Amino acid sequence: MKVFKRAFTYIFLSVAAFFSIFPFFWMVVSSTNKSVDVTKGRLLPGSHLFENMKNLFETVNMGQALLNSAMIAIATTVLALIIASLAGYGFEIYRSRKKDILFNILLLSMMIPFAALMVPLYRMFGGISQTLPIIGIDTLAAALLPTITTAFLIFFFRQNTKMFAKELIEAGRIDGLSELGIFFKIFMPSMKTAYAAAAIITFMNSWNNYLWPLVVLQSPEKQTIPLLISNLGSSYSPDYGVSFLAIVIATIPTALVFFLMQRHFVAGMMGSVK
Amino acid sequence: MRRIGLLLLISILLVACSETSDTKGNNDSNEITAWAWDPKFNIAALELAEKSYDGEEEVELKIIENAQDDIISKLNTGLGSGTMKGMPNIVLIEDYRAQSFLQSYPDVFYDLSDYLNAEDFADYKIEPTSLDGKMYGLPFDTGVTGLFIRTDILEEAGYTVEDFKDITWDEYIEMGKDIREKTGKHMLTLDFNDLGIIRVMAQSAGKWYLEEDGVTPDLANNEALKESFRIFKTLIDEDVAGIHTDWSQLLAGFNSGDVVSAVQGSWIIPSIKAEESQSGKWEVVPIPRLNLKESVSASNLGGSSFYVLNIDGKEKAAEFLKNTFGSNVEFYQDLMREVGAVGTFLPAAEGEAYQTEDAFFSGQKIYADLASWMEQVPPINYGIHTYSIEDILIVEMQNYFNGQDVDKVLESAQKQVESR
Amino acid sequence: MNHKRKSQTIGWVFVLISTVFITIFYFYPMFQALLLSFKSGMGNNLENVGFSNYKRLFGDPTFIAALKNTFIYLIFQVPIMIILALVFSVLLNDPKLRFKGFFRIAIFLPAVTSLVAYSVIFKNIFAQNGIINKFLIDISLISEPIQWLTNPILAKIVIIMAITWRWTGYNMIFYLSGLQNIDASIYEAARMDGANAFQIFTKITIPMLKPIILFTSITSTIGTLQIFDETMNITNGGPGNGTVSISQYIYNLSFKYTPDFGYAAAVSFVIVILIVLFSLIQFRVAGDRK
Numbered sequence: 001m002k003v004f005k006r007a008f009t010y011i012f013l014s015v016a017a018f019f020s021i022f023p024f025f026w027m028v029v030s031s032t033n034k035s036v037d038v039t040k041g042r043l044l045p046g047s048h049l050f051e052n053m054k055n056l057f058e059t060v061n062m063g064q065a066l067l068n069s070a071m072i073a074i075a076t077t078v079l080a081l082i083i084a085s086l087a088g089y090g091f092e093i094y095r096s097r098k099k100d101i102l103f104n105i106l107l108l109s110m111m112i113p114f115a116a117l118m119v120p121l122y123r124m125f126g127g128i129s130q131t132l133p134i135i136g137i138d139t140l141a142a143a144l145l146p147t148i149t150t151a152f153l154i155f156f157f158r159q160n161t162k163m164f165a166k167e168l169i170e171a172g173r174i175d176g177l178s179e180l181g182i183f184f185k186i187f188m189p190s191m192k193t194a195y196a197a198a199a200i201i202t203f204m205n206s207w208n209n210y211l212w213p214l215v216v217l218q219s220p221e222k223q224t225i226p227l228l229i230s231n232l233g234s235s236y237s238p239d240y241g242v243s244f245l246a247i248v249i250a251t252i253p254t255a256l257v258f259f260l261m262q263r264h265f266v267a268g269m270m271g272s273v274k
Numbered sequence: 275m276r277r278i279g280l281l282l283l284i285s286i287l288l289v290a291c292s293e294t295s296d297t298k299g300n301n302d303s304n305e306i307t308a309w310a311w312d313p314k315f316n317i318a319a320l321e322l323a324e325k326s327y328d329g330e331e332e333v334e335l336k337i338i339e340n341a342q343d344d345i346i347s348k349l350n351t352g353l354g355s356g357t358m359k360g361m362p363n364i365v366l367i368e369d370y371r372a373q374s375f376l377q378s379y380p381d382v383f384y385d386l387s388d389y390l391n392a393e394d395f396a397d398y399k400i401e402p403t404s405l406d407g408k409m410y411g412l413p414f415d416t417g418v419t420g421l422f423i424r425t426d427i428l429e430e431a432g433y434t435v436e437d438f439k440d441i442t443w444d445e446y447i448e449m450g451k452d453i454r455e456k457t458g459k460h461m462l463t464l465d466f467n468d469l470g471i472i473r474v475m476a477q478s479a480g481k482w483y484l485e486e487d488g489v490t491p492d493l494a495n496n497e498a499l500k501e502s503f504r505i506f507k508t509l510i511d512e513d514v515a516g517i518h519t520d521w522s523q524l525l526a527g528f529n530s531g532d533v534v535s536a537v538q539g540s541w542i543i544p545s546i547k548a549e550e551s552q553s554g555k556w557e558v559v560p561i562p563r564l565n566l567k568e569s570v571s572a573s574n575l576g577g578s579s580f581y582v583l584n585i586d587g588k589e590k591a592a593e594f595l596k597n598t599f600g601s602n603v604e605f606y607q608d609l610m611r612e613v614g615a616v617g618t619f620l621p622a623a624e625g626e627a628y629q630t631e632d633a634f635f636s637g638q639k640i641y642a643d644l645a646s647w648m649e650q651v652p653p654i655n656y657g658i659h660t661y662s663i664e665d666i667l668i669v670e671m672q673n674y675f676n677g678q679d680v681d682k683v684l685e686s687a688q689k690q691v692e693s694r
Numbered sequence: 695m696n697h698k699r700k701s702q703t704i705g706w707v708f709v710l711i712s713t714v715f716i717t718i719f720y721f722y723p724m725f726q727a728l729l730l731s732f733k734s735g736m737g738n739n740l741e742n743v744g745f746s747n748y749k750r751l752f753g754d755p756t757f758i759a760a761l762k763n764t765f766i767y768l769i770f771q772v773p774i775m776i777i778l779a780l781v782f783s784v785l786l787n788d789p790k791l792r793f794k795g796f797f798r799i800a801i802f803l804p805a806v807t808s809l810v811a812y813s814v815i816f817k818n819i820f821a822q823n824g825i826i827n828k829f830l831i832d833i834s835l836i837s838e839p840i841q842w843l844t845n846p847i848l849a850k851i852v853i854i855m856a857i858t859w860r861w862t863g864y865n866m867i868f869y870l871s872g873l874q875n876i877d878a879s880i881y882e883a884a885r886m887d888g889a890n891a892f893q894i895f896t897k898i899t900i901p902m903l904k905p906i907i908l909f910t911s912i913t914s915t916i917g918t919l920q921i922f923d924e925t926m927n928i929t930n931g932g933p934g935n936g937t938v939s940i941s942q943y944i945y946n947l948s949f950k951y952t953p954d955f956g957y958a959a960a961v962s963f964v965i966v967i968l969i970v971l972f973s974l975i976q977f978r979v980a981g982d983r984k
Contacts, residue, residue, distance in 0.1 A: 016782065020801050021800050023812050024807055027807065040529070041825070084712065086712070087709045087711070090705050090708025091705075091709055096702060099706075102713065106716050108966070111916060111966045111970060112724055113941045115922075116727045117723040117724065120723035122351045124723065148715065149716050155909055159906055160871075164875070196871060197867045197870070201864070201867065218360045220339065229808060230344055231340060234344070235311070235313060237544040237545040238522075247811045264871075265798070346950075353737065374737075374951075375737075377736060377952075378738065380738070517822050519822075520821070522817075523821055659951070659952060661950050665931075668935075669756075672846075693753065
């Protein structure tokens with residue numbers, strides 16, 4: 001019976017893994033094929049990888065785009081995690097009626113589709129450009145500013161704080177730690193998995209963010225990866241092999257972040273803190 | 275805590291530092307920027323133009339590549355917000371959308387009438403690029419259509435290219451059925467979400483979704499549109515046409531040899547040539563016409579033009595366009611040879627490059643042929659609502675396929691457009 | 695109580711930065727969008743029209759189709775995805791399971807796969823002569839190819855599959871992290887009492903994870919009500935308006951068609967109202983208020 005259940009678990013997970021990986025596999029295979037073969041749906045690895053690489057690196061500045069995206073994504077992730085976890089913690093630990101109302105108001109900001117905010121936001125950054133060009137239109141700062149504080153992450157950290165053992169805070173106070181000290185020295189280290197999850201998601205969202213960087217970044221040397229990929233597919237006769245190669249390369253950093261962070265998801269690790 | 279502080283500092287520095295390098299740059303008064311989308315086509319054309327520019331003033335052209343849809347989002351966001359900050363000097367806009375931009379953002383585009391001569395360009399390009407008698411756009415590429423067809427498959431089925439010259443769509447369908455039976459291949463593929471072929475058919479009869487004023491919807495009782503709908507449905511029902519749901523599948527169709535022909539704009543040529551093994555097996559003939567007396571065997575699909583924005587550097591940008599795309603016959607010969615782009619500047623067609631025989635197309639002088647068809651394309655005022663009306667028509671096309679009467683569905687579309 | 699008062703003040707400090715940033719970058723533009731929703735016109739030629747944008751919504755067949763589709767996605771997709779994500783995370787949290795790392799990354803991979811890639815791939819898989827049809831014909835299950843993308847019902851199913859495929863691994867991350875906060879000793883005790891796996895799942899895991907489940911169901915609801923990428927890239931809203939979503943319609947109104955930013959803003963606020971309603975219901979059902 002037990003063996004049966006075990007086997008079922010593995011089969012179930014393997015089937016799920018197959019469906020998850022299959023399109024990814026397709027993508028990798030396509031990056032080694034000629035464009036005409038990609039459009040025909042060829043599923044075998046081809047011999048065109050180097051040709052595609054040559055074309056890709058000759059036609060676009062992949063390195064610059066990777067660097068821009070990395071800068072934006074790393075800065076966004078670090079800032080967003082700190083700002084949002086402070087707020088999520090603040091809303092839950094120092095809970096009051098007024099703060100609950102504020103929290104609910106902040107949640108409202110998630111509820112409007114971004115496309116509706118683009119024009120007013122652009123006008124605002126147009127104004128900022130006059131006085132503070134360093135964070136105005138066509139700067140990386142402008143690309144990340146609207147994304148470093150999201151109600152989504154605040155909400156996430158608040159819900160995680162609910163699961164946090166409150167006795168630890170009292171213990172910290174007795175030890176004479178300041179309120180901020182408790183947050184940084186007790187809360188943060190014991191919530192590693194929450195931070196890991198938030199880091200993966202935030203990095204990924206920032207890395208893939210498309211609409212806002214598209215409108216606010218103008219110069220080619222500021223281009224991020226999603227914009228570059230969008231350009232690659234834009235010609236009347238797109239080279240799908242090259243596009244897929246760029247996509248594969250673009251996927252590596254997020255997969256890597258996931259890989260590095262997921263070690264925190266190891267079952268049964270919690271005992272050490274509590 | 276220290277580690278976090280350090281991380282914070284680094285990330286702020288990272289972003290701040292990246293700005294210091296090029297905060298100046300833009301003060302350079304010789305620099306003009308241009309937005310375009312295809313590196314092998316219109317971007318290559320701009321690069322070539324910069325090389326051949328020989329005007330008095332010095333011009334440094336900075337070309338910025340963005341996908342076409344992206345340019346539209348960027349322009350609408352920028353212009354809609356009323357800030358001209360970050361907008362380019364020159365921008366390429368598809369002809370179907372031009373009126374929408376010209377009318378939505380008055381005073382944003384610079385009048386080029388003094389720089390260009392309207393008679394120099396194909397007739398059908400003037401109407402979409404002008405407003406109130408002023409020329410705002412420099413007509414660039416042509417989407418003149420052709421029936422691209424595989425000669426070897428025709429032969430196999432007992433036909434020749436001659437059989438497909440000067441025919442109606444019904445004749446095309448009849449032969450297509452026969453070829454389908456003999457070879458098992460579709461004649462072309464269609465996309466239910468993209469009514470480009472309907473636009474091609476309608477324009478071949480000098481008709482559009484709107485009346486000549488570019489505003490009044492002309493859907494119900496539009497004979498050309500009704501015919502186009504009927505042909506679209508017959509093509510599918512008789513299994514002469516297959517279905518594609520993605521651009522890559524359209525290309526895969528003819529590249530793999532499963533599809534015999536394509537009715538597309540001249541810009542499809544590089545995609546056809548991508549399958550080198552089919553060299554010498556293609557030719558291009560005029561497209562079939564509708565069974566209406568006003569319909570001709572020439573039409574247009576897509577195509578775009580250059581616009582100058584009314585911001586600093588506008589005279590320089592206009593001067594640049596005039597000197598290159600607006601007057602230089604030699605430049606167009608190079609454009610043809612090096613980029614393979616067919617412009618709509620009429621004097622250029624007299625040049626020798628247009629007489630080149632293309633080995634891929636069985637030695638046919640395809641560019642000379644396309645240029646001569648271009649002059650027959652009926653001029654149309656596309657008006658401002660091409661794509662919103664088309665989305666309504668896409669829905670009505672579904673209803674038509676589901677058995678509703680063609681008059682009914684067009685009437686329903688008419689009502690929906692009028693009610694807005 | 696002095697201590698209490700002091701910690702209340704510190705509490706405000708904790709939430710200050712977020713409040714300022716969200717006010718500047720979300721509420722200010724939202725307010726502008728709200729003003730815009732009472733205007734109408736092409737591009738910059740706007741004039742005040744009062745509530746007529748909101749009235750126009752009710753007679754707009756595309757809007758009604760988009761509303762209907764979006765609801766269908768919501769009703770089917772969110773529960774399927776949440777349950778799947780929960781099951782995966784619980785299975786993958788088993789300390790005795792082997793190849794955990796592999797399974798985790800495999801199931802998360804769709805979330806990082808570029809949209810461009812997966813839309814091309816989905817379109818290819820479900821094409822008339824795509825792999826799925828070829829396979830079904832090969833095993834003689836069907837004789838004629840199934841019109842996945844050109845039949846309105848099947849196209850919706852494809853979209854639901856695509857959303858689920860892409861976002862299940864994403865939601866699984868939150869559960870995996872949440873599961874770490876459940877003490878292993880609780881499970882031990884339950885097992886001692888003879889509880890089976892299903893009982894442990896429903897009686898311990900789900901109640902303990904409630905805050906995170908509430909979080910994911912609200913954010914997934916918001917995500918699905920704003921669904922854009924999938925419908926835009928896989929079906930482009932077709933066939934007809936068979937799969938068009940509200941967000942895609944907003945995008946079309948602002949950018950694809952001759953822009954009417956006012957009307958687009960009005961449509962956006964309909965989404966806001968809907969999401970607020972759904973979130974209230976979810977908070978209620980979850981009984982978050984202690």
